[in-house]
Amino acid sequence: MDNAEPIDSKPARVPDSALRFIGFLSFFDRYGTAPMLLILAASTALSLAEAVELVAFYALFYAVGQPIWGLLSDRFGRLTVLRCALVGAILGALASVLFASYLPLLVARSFTGLMFGALYPTLLTLLGDTRQGIERARGLSDLQIYSSLGTTLATLAAGLLATYLDWRVVFLLPAVGSVAALFSLRQLQEAPRGRSGTNFRAALRPMNLALYAIVFVEGALLMGLLTYVVPALQQSGVSVGLSGVLGCAFALGVILGARLMRRLVTRFTRTWLIGIGAAALSVGFLPSAFAPSPISYTLTAFALGAANAIMHSSMQGWATDIAPEARATTVSLFVFSLFLGASAATYLTADLAEQSQYAQIFAYGLWLSLILAVVATTTHRLWRKRNPA
Structure with missing residues (x-):
């Protein structure tokens, strides 16, 4: 008799505060570059067209990585993917701070987009795994609110931070946030996985x-x-x-x-x-x-x-x-x-x-x-x- 556990046996319930913060973080990073394009071009050797390409390639890798992250999440677990993506986001954000020339910065932002692209769909999946009915709908609404706040703050603050401090600060803040997000997940354990795979x-x-x-x-x-x-x-x-x-x-x-x-x-x-x-x-x-x-x-x-x-x-x-x-x-x-x-x-x-x-x-x-x-x-x-x- 096959006694294998179901794929999503007793999934870990991520605290609402962690879900909201990671949702905020993912959208802050996604929308943080566009408001400072002119400043970025003026402060580096990049042309405006090259600065725009940073946003375009970030968005491209953000989107293209979605099916890959989904497969990995169904195969290895939600929290495993979430933690790996946060570690990758830290590395990508730090690389974005270290480089100022076009090609290395393009690679860094593309990699960062790939990593941050894993966060939001994984949050949606966790809500689907651990909430039901009205509780799930309200969790999705809360996630909408906090991701929107991330978009808004990035739109309003990124240009000011780049102008009065440095453009690198806009890339550095998500790295700090990713460290905090990892810390908030430290006591959670991945749910047991069955043998059926994806x-x-x-x-x-x-x-x-x-x-x-x-x-x-x-x-x-x-x-x-x-x-x-x-x-x-x-x-x-x-x-x-x-x-x-x-x-x-x-x-x-x-x-x-x-x-x-x-x-x-x-x-x-x-x-x-x-x-x-x-x-x-x-x-x-x-x-x-x-x-x-x-x-x-x-x-x-x-x-x-x-x-x-x-x-x-x-x-x-x-x-x-x-x-x-x-x-x-x-x-x-x-x-x-x-x-x-x-x-x-x-x-x-x-x-x-x-x-x-x-x-x-x-x-x-x-x-x-x-x-x-x-x-x-x-x-x-x-x-x-x-x-x-």
Whole structure:
């Protein structure tokens, strides 16, 4: 008789404080370089184009590493991957501080992106392993809040730190944070692993593929088009400093939306929550598509944040439920699809942005978000009928 333990027998419950801090840390590092690109180029031998490539390669390795981390997490354990990634993040951040020439710094930032890319999907997987129902939904909302705070603080503080202290400080702080994160995990033990290993086929079922396609479009709208809010504000006459502050309406939308989500999860099913979030997304694009102005762009940023907190956290919950036997692999492919969609949207709309046709870009977002609302809610309802709780 086979007495092997299940793959996720008695998974370790990571404290909420550690989950929130690591979520904050991962997004602070991811969004910390872009606000100081001009200063980085002026303070080193890098051209502005080369400085931009640091961000592009970081994002590329952040996304490409997702499926790999998922496979490793299902094979060797969540905490093992989390700790290894944090150690790698420390090494990558320290290398980023030590080098100032283009090629070594490009390699350092690419490696750092690969390491930090493991953190958020592993946190989602841990929430899926150790929380159920409303508790899981609230944990996902909290993770949204703290990751948004990391994005906001990086956006507001990275440029100031680089200007008044040194650009290296922005890369050094995540290294210090990673040390603190490792310390917070010191007493946790990895759950026993069964002999069945990674069930990669379970992560590629037709319904999983449908989920990845949906989140690809969601990433294009939530993250890809968000890129144009601040440039649109600047093109409409808002100063560089004020446009950055107004762009942080996205973070305010995430925080308030996540607080609202804690109430909504007790009253609505996930299918309804996906629909509510998609409706907020459509409403958010409406003013910028038909009445472009600094106010409408700010409202769009806020609505994108609220949709992120309501719709995307619901999508994350779906990703953690859809294939429990391959949860880490599924979540990693989910996150990979999200970032791939964001990159595709930015690439496909680059010519319109070059011509400052931001209203047209947001109009495309409006029509696509309406289609997304129908497809996402219909697909989730179909999946729920086939897989009743």
